[in-house]
Amino acid sequence: MTDLPDDLRNSLASALTSARVEVLSASVRRLMDEYRSGRVGRSPILASATDVTAYAAYRMPATFAAVRAALGQLAQVVPDFRPRRHLDVGGGTGAAAWAASEAFPGLETVTVLDQVSEALALGRRLSAGAGHPALRSASWRQWRFDPSGELPAADLVTVSYVLGELPAAHRSALVAQAAAAGALVVVVEAGTPAGHGRVLDARSAFVGSGHTVLAPCPHQGACPLSGTADWCHFAARVNRSALHRRLKDAQLGYEDEKFSYVAAARRQPLPVAGRVLRHPTFRKGLVTLQVCVRDDGGARQELISKRQGDRYRQARDTGWGGIWPPTS
Ligand SMILES: C[S@@+](CC[C@H](N)C(=O)[O-])C[C@H]1O[C@@H](n2cnc3c(N)ncnc32)[C@H](O)[C@@H]1O
Incomplete structure (x- = not known):
């Protein structure tokens, strides 16, 4: 079970106290439909401050848990990895920034890029109460993906639950930019066949550009599950708050977030068996x-x-x- 860190749980609880449950519920239903449809639109899915609050309430704990679990597996493979600069691309309200600062306490700077200013504003408010100094002083920058642009350099770059919102041609361009910017790059997607497909495309691009796949794969060859009815994914169990249960009309006190991921770096392989x-x-x-x-x-x-x-x-x-x- 992944527990949210106390500071994140408290920040979320106080950011959500004044929210009206019926309004958030309507937004949650719309967001769930959008994300399930897999439609790639021209305008941001998080279309208002209410959407952003709803996202933080019903998705952020799960995306935090997924990224935290992926980084935990990665840290087992590269125990000497001590990133100082973290860049979170399409970071929204900052779930991956919280996960990275917990997995790598030595982080000194955190930069979160996103197109939605309301998401960045909420992310900044949430992180103001963080225990980790790099999160408290994180830079929250409005940024819209540009296929011909480039990303600032970092030791760790995360791209978490973002590729599914981009058209296919832009996905490969974003993966290439992340690979060029980061000493180590982690791409996390939903643990569905489609999410795993996007992770496999990212993995091929990393291998093609001379990166080493560090996790979860124990080798650099073709994925044995590609082209089969099966797909590579993992699960992170996360507690649901009372509000979370109400918003999703759910009974269980926890949920299992399924995720697929790949981590790659410009360094020698340290493969696990x-x-x-x-x-x-x-x-x-x-x-x-x-x-x-x-x-x-x-x-x-x-x-x-x-x-x-x-x-x-x-x-x-x-x-x-x-x-x-x-x-x-
Ligand atoms: C599903 S949310 C994931 C947020 C966060 N990374 C997480 O794991 O919780 C996808 C994020 O990607 C951002 N995004 C999608 N397309 C984008 C684009 N073209 N330029 C910048 N940000 C984009 C959205 O605004 C949104 O915040």
Whole structure:
């Protein structure tokens, strides 16, 4: 379960206290329809201050949790990665900036770019109460993607839940700009077949430009799930506040945010041996793992029985998205 950091939860709660629930609910319904439709429009989906508040209330906790989980997996692969400058492209209200400052406490500067001024204004208000100094002093800059432009340089660039809002030709241009600007780039998308498709396109572009794919893949070859009925995705469980439940008309106290992602960098590969692609299944004395493996670049099932002793105990402790076999 991903808990929002206390400072983010408190900032969100106070930003939402004066909001009228019926007004936000109408906005949430419209936004959910828009995002589900996958339509790529000319005008921003977040069309008003109310939309931005609704987004922060019902989506920001989930996008925070997804980016935080992706960065957590990445940090396991590159434990020596200590970014100082973070650039969040299409950052909206700043979910990825919060996730990055939690995953990489050594951040010194944070820059959030977005086309919607109301999203940036809310992001700035939320981060004014942040414990992390780089978030409190973050730069929130209005920016509209320009295919012939370039992005400011950073050690870590995040592009979180943005590509789906752009036409296909602009997606590849944005990925190329992010790759040119960032020492390490992370693209996060919804954990749907379409979201994974956009992540695969970004991954191909990274490999084509000489970057190393660091996570989640254990190799640089073709994704064994591309062209199959399956797709690579992970899940981050996040608590729902009472307001969140009301806005989504939901009963459960949590939700599982499904996400796909790729992280790539201009550095030498430090590949892990394999990545667990599904919830492991447990039967008496037997753990079954679906693993994407480095050796032959394929995805396969591993059965680990109790007779295997330590390996069995490690398998029992490994979850969806974990490294297999685990590194010390
Ligand atoms: C679904 S929101 C994601 C926000 C944030 N990254 C997150 O993970 O919660 C997509 C964001 O991308 C921004 N965006 C989409 N197209 C854009 C463009 N052409 N130029 C600048 N920002 C854009 C939107 O304004 C919006 O804030």
